[in-house]
Amino acid sequence: MQFSVEREREKEMEGGVCALVGGRSLEEMKGAIGEAAEQGAHLVELCLDTIAPPFDTTQHLSSLLHLCPVPAIVSFRPRWAGGLYDRDEDERLRTLLLAAELGYPFVDIEFESASDFLVRLDRQRCKNCKIIISYYNGSESLNSDRLQDLMAELKELGGDIIKFISVAQRITDVAPMFQLLSLSNVPSICVATGERGQICQLLSRKYGGLYIVGSLDSSEGLVPCQPTLSRLIKTFQIARINERTEVFGLISCPVNHSIGPVIHNAAFSEINYNGVYIPFLVDDLAEFFKVYNGFNFSGFR
Ligand SMILES: O=C1C[C@@](O)(C(=O)O)C[C@@H](O)[C@@H]1O
Numbered sequence: 001m002q003f004s005v006e007r008e009r010e011k012e013m014e015g016g017v018c019a020l021v022g023g024r025s026l027e028e029m030k031g032a033i034g035e036a037a038e039q040g041a042h043l044v045e046l047c048l049d050t051i052a053p054p055f056d057t058t059q060h061l062s063s064l065l066h067l068c069p070v071p072a073i074v075s076f077r078p079r080w081a082g083g084l085y086d087r088d089e090d091e092r093l094r095t096l097l098l099a100a101e102l103g104y105p106f107v108d109i110e111f112e113s114a115s116d117f118l119v120r121l122d123r124q125r126c127k128n129c130k131i132i133i134s135y136y137n138g139s140e141s142l143n144s145d146r147l148q149d150l151m152a153e154l155k156e157l158g159g160d161i162i163k164f165i166s167v168a169q170r171i172t173d174v175a176p177m178f179q180l181l182s183l184s185n186v187p188s189i190c191v192a193t194g195e196r197g198q199i200c201q202l203l204s205r206k207y208g209g210l211y212i213v214g215s216l217d218s219s220e221g222l223v224p225c226q227p228t229l230s231r232l233i234k235t236f237q238i239a240r241i242n243e244r245t246e247v248f249g250l251i252s253c254p255v256n257h258s259i260g261p262v263i264h265n266a267a268f269s270e271i272n273y274n275g276v277y278i279p280f281l282v283d284d285l286a287e288f289f290k291v292y293n294g295f296n297f298s299g300f301r
Pocket residue numbers: 020045075077082083165191193213223226
């Protein structure tokens with residue numbers, strides 16, 4: 001087992017905002033990559049499953065690589081992992097192997113297919129490509145024990161980076177993800193999907209997440225409930241968040257209509273105060289305070 005994201009590469013991703021980029025055609029995908037870079041993304045995830053067949057793998061992958069102005073992660077999600085691809089599994093793996101061979105800096109492979117992929121990957125030839133092993137659960141949230149067990153299993157597989165994607169049914173489902181990030185000794189990413197999971201993207205940086213995920217302003221529908229790049233970069237000024245950032249926010253249900261984040265984060269930035277103000281979508285107040293008791297959040301309204 002080897003977790004080998006060198007410091008330099010890790011720095012490149014650290015705290016960065018990764019734009020999820022999709023498109024039904026190569027042209028649409030190219031347009032989305034340009035838009036992501038313009039909106040300030042530090043990384044892009046090329047979601048190949050969004051491209052409609054016929055998909056000329058070699059041609060598409062080589063032309064996309066050359067026009068990415070920021071480091072690119074290649075993913076090719078099958079339906080069973082929340083994606084759109086429902087054709088041949090071997091072809092999917094061959095496409096991801098090709099991405100590694102062509103020199104993409106990151107390839108994302110699902111935990112279930114990782115052993116197959118890794119035995120076929122020529123590590124020597126693809127030594128510049130870092131492998132993200134991802135675990136997806138679209139139906140249930142993961143408690144602390146389950147996350148720890150999965151982390152051990154994923155580490156065993158021998159990738160470079162670990163990623164968890166699971167749905168948050170309640171805001172408290174995100175707490176074990178923050179705990180995992182804080183304790184993790186391998187580069188890790190957590191993504192909580194659903195409206196109640198948004199604080200995962202907003203606060204991952206504080207707990208050591210390698211990068212966070214956002215959607216293009218124009219494709220809010222592609223990944224429901226992921227914050228948009230402009231919300232992450234402009235409103236929350238995500239790049240300012242670090243482990244010492246003081247957390248403030250509004251507790252409410254619903255909460256996303258609030259203009260508080262716009263006002264307070266601009267004010268914090270103006271006076272150079274290391275704080276962030278975020279919306280907490282809370283259904284059960286007592287449970288929220290019980291679960292987040294040890295997190296030292298600084299204040300709520
Ligand atoms: O990181 C993500 C985000 C995502 O899980 C979502 O639904 O938000 C979709 C995944 O394919 C992707 O790798």
